[in-house]
Amino acid sequence: MPELPEVETMVRGIRPHLEQRKIRELRQCRCRCKPISLTPGFRTLATRMRGLTITSVRRLAKRVVLDLSDESILAIEPRMTGLMLLADPPDPEHLRLEWKLEEAGEYDSVWFWDRRGLGTVRLYTADEFKAELGTGRLGPDALAAALTDWERLCQSHRAIKVALLDQQRIAGIGNLYASEILHLAQIHPERPASNLLPREIRALAAATQAVLTEAIRYEGSTLSDGTYRNALNRDGGYQNAHRVYARAGECCPTCQTDIVQRIVQAQRSTFFCPNCQPLTARRKR
């Protein structure tokens, strides 16, 4: 589930409790589900991480990244249902990994919890990290993208909603926030990206900033399935501010005129308001 705002919330939640602390040991939680993807395998991972100090905790697109004292880097990718927790997991069955910490602190461990188990955890050397996640695989972060990055995104002929999900062009936006961003920018999701006018590209960049920073302020979105929680198992609050996502059939909160529609693009749901987001660019100004 987590997109940029949810991963940013996880990072902010765990950072003050992990930085400068030493890893006593890594433990695999015994659940009867299939194990998640670990690279390298658990044994090697545990051996390599034991005794290292966590020097910094940061977000890279939709990954939680721990920089370690021997220059190796751990990247945790929550995918659909992964969470980083300091305490109080939603259930004990889907705890996957536990990092036990050395010094006494407010919390003694941090866990990776993942119900569906699609998440991945990978330990990189500095060189491997640069090669895999440096340039190419991930575009500029959605909160740091410059206008030229947005212009590059809009060279694609794909529908703008689909292009927004391309992590190689702009990294961090997922299915939920793509609909919210396009609604605020008043752009129809099926418009070819390459047909956007310069002022619409600027509106898209501004709407992305506005939606993502507001969502971070609300600590992310907890949907009806309730999977996403912050590091202390508390709900996010942005779902109450959603304008269109999962609101098909409801009245558009902006125009109070039209009904929010659901369509499918690239096999994924898109929500939009036909009145606020016309298929042809409004001509004015």
Place this chain on the structure above:
DNA sequence: ATTAATGTTCAGAA
């Protein structure tokens, strides 16, 4: 029983 779910990746086809 069927369907859909906030993510990513791959193969194969247009």
Place this chain on the structure above:
DNA sequence: TTTCTGAACATTAA
């Protein structure tokens, strides 16, 4: 080369 489709990963809830 770009873009699209479907499937896969694994689990749960409506």
